[in-house]
Amino acid sequence: ARSRFMTTFEEVRTNFMTTFQTLFEGGEADLMLEEGDPLEAGIEIMARPGGKRLQSLALLSGGETALTAIALLFAIYLVKPSPFCVFDEVDAPLDDANVRRFAGALRQFTSDTQFLVVTHNKRTMEAADYLYGITMEEPGLSKMVSVRLEDAESDAESDALEPA
Amino acid sequence: ARSRFMTTFEEVRTNFMTTFQTLFEGGEADLMLEEGDPLEAGIEIMARPGGKRLQSLALLSGGETALTAIALLFAIYLVKPSPFCVFDEVDAPLDDANVRRFAGALRQFTSDTQFLVVTHNKRTMEAADYLYGITMEEPGLSKMVSVRLEDAESDAESDALEPA
Amino acid sequence: MRLSHLEMIGFKSFSTRLKVKFSDGITAVVGPNGCGKSNIVDAIRWALGEHRATSLRGDRMEDIIFNGTAARKPLGMAEVSLTIDNSEQMLPVEYSEVTITRRYFRSGASEYQINKVPCRLKDITNLLLDTGMGAHAYSIIEQGMVESVVNGSPLERRQLIEEAA
Amino acid sequence: MRLSHLEMIGFKSFSTRLKVKFSDGITAVVGPNGCGKSNIVDAIRWALGEHRATSLRGDRMEDIIFNGTAARKPLGMAEVSLTIDNSEQMLPVEYSEVTITRRYFRSGASEYQINKVPCRLKDITNLLLDTGMGAHAYSIIEQGMVESVVNGSPLERRQLIEEAA
Numbered sequence A, B: 001a002r003s004r005f006m007t008t009f010e011e012v013r014t015n016f017m018t019t020f021q022t023l024f025e026g027g028e029a030d031l032m033l034e035e036g037d038p039l040e041a042g043i044e045i046m047a048r049p050g051g052k053r054l055q056s057l058a059l060l061s062g063g064e065t066a067l068t069a070i071a072l073l074f075a076i077y078l079v080k081p082s083p084f085c086v087f088d089e090v091d092a093p094l095d096d097a098n099v100r101r102f103a104g105a106l107r108q109f110t111s112d113t114q115f116l117v118v119t120h121n122k123r124t125m126e127a128a129d130y131l132y133g134i135t136m137e138e139p140g141l142s143k144m145v146s147v148r149l150e151d152a153e154s155d156a157e158s159d160a161l162e163p164a
Numbered sequence C, D: 001m002r003l004s005h006l007e008m009i010g011f012k013s014f015s016t017r018l019k020v021k022f023s024d025g026i027t028a029v030v031g032p033n034g035c036g037k038s039n040i041v042d043a044i045r046w047a048l049g050e051h052r053a054t055s056l057r058g059d060r061m062e063d064i065i066f067n068g069t070a071a072r073k074p075l076g077m078a079e080v081s082l083t084i085d086n087s088e089q090m091l092p093v094e095y096s097e098v099t100i101t102r103r104y105f106r107s108g109a110s111e112y113q114i115n116k117v118p119c120r121l122k123d124i125t126n127l128l129l130d131t132g133m134g135a136h137a138y139s140i141i142e143q144g145m146v147e148s149v150v151n152g153s154p155l156e157r158r159q160l161i162e163e164a165a
């Protein structure tokens, strides 16, 4: 069990260094085991956006924290892809530039993984293969409608609609 | 002390019923004291968006919860206005329609209160009197730039800029 | 192994039947606040075996059953089905599609089915174990929880990596 | 009583002087992720008396002092000033503007001033009590915390109302 954990840890760590630099377009990141018994020790995260000095994780901004978390998730998916992943508004704290990087990076995982993504961001919608709109035209009752990407508004009910 | 709390509670409660209906354009809300000694009892919140049945607060969506919280804050400000309030991305969970309602409602409090609002939403920017852009053109170093509302991007450094 | 589609009826705000076909890549769900997007995520988590009402934002399991609106009566049952495309025969069943169904009644009774044949919850969890679906905490990120992947304790972060080991 | 402007230097990512003039109504701050918007909120909370480093997202108070970049050296002091417009003489001082200043040095020393005259923290908190600025938890909502106004415990909600009583 110990050597399996260590192998996985090392793989995730190497991946994290790369996924972080891709999403932040620079900077550096690392994972470290705490002192003590490697079978019990927790994991410390080091994350330094480009051009900044290394500081405690708590000083990262809301958007930088979310992007670092996404980088770590992608690093884990590279080691052990899950056939199906769900992201419920993970792009909410991100500004436009970071949403674009997130959506671009997401596309690269679609050979191993299917994603269901809930979002309010147009950029993430543009990266999707299928786009569904949910509406409560009748208050309290959820229904699905087809969505045309350019207006992301609802119209007639139908099945999946591939963005134009 | 007791009667002062009860008077304030009743005023906030009446206000909350109104601020909730304004922000949700319908529905109903209420505040109730828990059983037991009114000097110790906690406060329960009832919130029902229009057309929906009354359900536990936990079933509200992310955006509905945020809008309910904003309605409660506004209800308190009506009773005891604070000269200065700061909102750091309180509009992040809201969709476009709710951001518009929030920004519209915010304007109504500006006779008693000054607001500092951090946002990524264009609608909230449009409601502002002064708009400042912060940039890290030099990585790691924050500076202020003037912002023209229509592009909300940075240019030369300067003081406050009133949106056109 | 791919997820073909989701069907649900009577689950939370979906009193009429909903069918969501999944793409091989990214399927996006959009809509105004409170329209039911996160309820779809809850339906998937429930179908994959989530058994705690509080993790589905309810006080008790009955909260997942459609509770009515100003114009509609509450329903008596919630049902969610997930259909897995088994054309590559990854699952130890001879069908080209495998549908897992979960039902919950206001009486408190539960029902489980695989390809419309009644079974136990254990049969579904065993089947899913072979697919890797829903087994890892890091494959479903709920609303507002993305930061906690990084902000959690060092031991919580270790658990994430252990799941991948 | 209105807040006229904020000035800061050496506070977190602001190593050069920043002056923010406040409008009578809504002043908005915008910019990309990590550019320093929430650091401005932290500066205001600190100037109004916040004394716990963890509430300012740091591990220790030193974290509020500019820590350098790839191209700049760390500074030795953080300074934040808030200027209150007192033209209506609401405050018991004869000046038409009242500026409170707070400084913190890497040595751990703190300095406080009112209109550039050294004073104690207590003098500043007493002055602010008269203005109602920063006294209430409900007047500063930090990033990601808006839901907790509603999701907190019944007693936490009571505390919000008690502050307004």
Ligand SMILES: Nc1ncnc2c1ncn2[C@@H]1O[C@H](COP(=O)(O)OP(=O)(O)OP(=O)(O)O)[C@@H](O)[C@H]1O
Pocket (backbone or CB within 6 Å): A140, B049, B052, B055, B059, B060, B061, B062, B063, B064, B093, C011, C012, C013, C014, C031, C032, C033, C034, C035, C036, C037, C038, C039, C040, C062, C063, C064, C065, C066, C067, C068, C143
């Ligand atoms: N059992 C139920 N019966 C009927 N309606 C329900 C039930 N459970 C939850 N709801 C309703 O579902 C709504 C919440 O839906 P959901 O959380 O999916 O919204 P959302 O689309 O994710 O919105 P947001 O963008 O704000 O996150 C609530 O208004 C709630 O009243």
Ligand SMILES: Nc1ncnc2c1ncn2[C@@H]1O[C@H](COP(=O)(O)OP(=O)(O)OP(=O)(O)O)[C@@H](O)[C@H]1O
Pocket (backbone or CB within 6 Å): A049, A052, A055, A059, A060, A061, A062, A063, A064, A093, B140, D011, D012, D013, D014, D031, D032, D033, D034, D035, D036, D037, D038, D039, D040, D062, D063, D064, D065, D066, D067, D068, D143
């Ligand atoms: N003492 C310090 N010295 C230098 N930089 C600092 C210091 N403390 C914090 N920072 C930097 O400030 C940045 C965070 O700024 P802040 O939280 O204000 O961003 P933000 O504009 O609110 O972004 P978001 O939109 O993501 O919330 C971090 O990148 C951090 O490294």
Ligand SMILES: [Mg+2]
Pocket (backbone or CB within 6 Å): B061, B062, B063, C037, C038, C143
């Ligand atoms: Mg949601």
Ligand SMILES: [Mg+2]
Pocket (backbone or CB within 6 Å): A061, A062, A063, B088, D037, D038, D039, D143
């Ligand atoms: Mg911020």
